[in-house]
Amino acid sequence: SAVISQKPSRDICQRGTSLTIQCQVDSQVTMMFWYRQQPGQSLTLIATANQGSEATYESGFVIDKFPISRPNLTFSTLTVSNMSPEDSSIYLCSVEGGRGVDEQFFGPGTRLTVL
Amino acid sequence: GQQLNQSPQSMFIQEGEDVSMNCTSSSIFNTWLWYKQEPGEGPVLLIALYKAGELTSNGRLTAQFGITRKDSFLNISASIPSDVGIYFCAGPDGSARQLTFGSGTQLTVLP
Numbered sequence: 001s002a003v004i005s006q007k008p009s010r011d012i013c014q015r016g017t018s019l020t021i022q023c024q025v026d027s028q029v030t031m032m033f034w035y036r037q038q039p040g041q042s043l044t045l046i047a048t049a050n051q052g053s054e055a056t057y058e059s060g061f062v063i064d065k066f067p068i069s070r071p072n073l074t075f076s077t078l079t080v081s082n083m084s085p086e087d088s089s090i091y092l093c094s095v096e097g098g099r100g101v102d103e104q105f106f107g108p109g110t111r112l113t114v115l
Numbered sequence: 116g117q118q119l120n121q122s123p124q125s126m127f128i129q130e131g132e133d134v135s136m137n138c139t140s141s142s143i144f145n146t147w148l149w150y151k152q153e154p155g156e157g158p159v160l161l162i163a164l165y166k167a168g169e170l171t172s173n174g175r176l177t178a179q180f181g182i183t184r185k186d187s188f189l190n191i192s193a194s195i196p197s198d199v200g201i202y203f204c205a206g207p208d209g210s211a212r213q214l215t216f217g218s219g220t221q222l223t224v225l226p
Binding site for chain 2: 001004033041042043044045048056058092094097099102103104105106107108109111
């Protein structure tokens with residue numbers, strides 16, 4: 001399985017500011033995914049990021065709020081814009097395994113607290 | 116979209132006991148995945164099931180892909196303290212574009 005790292009591992013931010021989360025993979029992958037995990041909840045997909053194309057956002061998530069970059073096959077960023085306390089969550093990136101979306105491997109997550 | 120109903124929501128067991136949790140869906144899944152998430156970490160893939168009726172083991176963990184393709188079970192034998200965490204079932208949705216996750220089972224192992 002791929003080795004995935006995320007930066008920062010955690011952050012405490014003020015309302016109205018933005019935070020960019022980085023996801024780095026040790027091998028080239030076609031599809032990368034960004035998830036949100038609200039406190040005590042399961043994982044919810046924010047968007048799918050393919051290199052060379054615009055990210056595909058799920059219902060309830062918009063590009064203005066969660067802009068994503070995917071400059072190459074090993075790296076992606078997710079920005080949480082104009083943050084409010086409701087954005088306090090763990091943000092996780094994942095990559096497809098050998099069986100595509102049928103098998104995903106996750107990074108360690110970024111724990112975000114918005115005051 | 117598809118939904119996965121996972122139970123129980125939480126479990127408190129004594130060290131050494133066996134654990135069983137399950138996941139059901141109203142629609143058919145072609146793949147079932149079981150993940151474990153420890154505090155401060157991302158989910159780690161434990162077992163992947165790709166065929167109805169399949170029974171797969173990973174150490175003390177055993178998972179089964181239900182014959183109806185609408186359910187899956189995860190069993191942990193002889194639990195130990197490091198089994199503590201949240202266990203999630205997951206499967207690709209109908210379009211196979213994304214994974215749907217169950218609500219999770221919080222496992223606590225008492226010494």
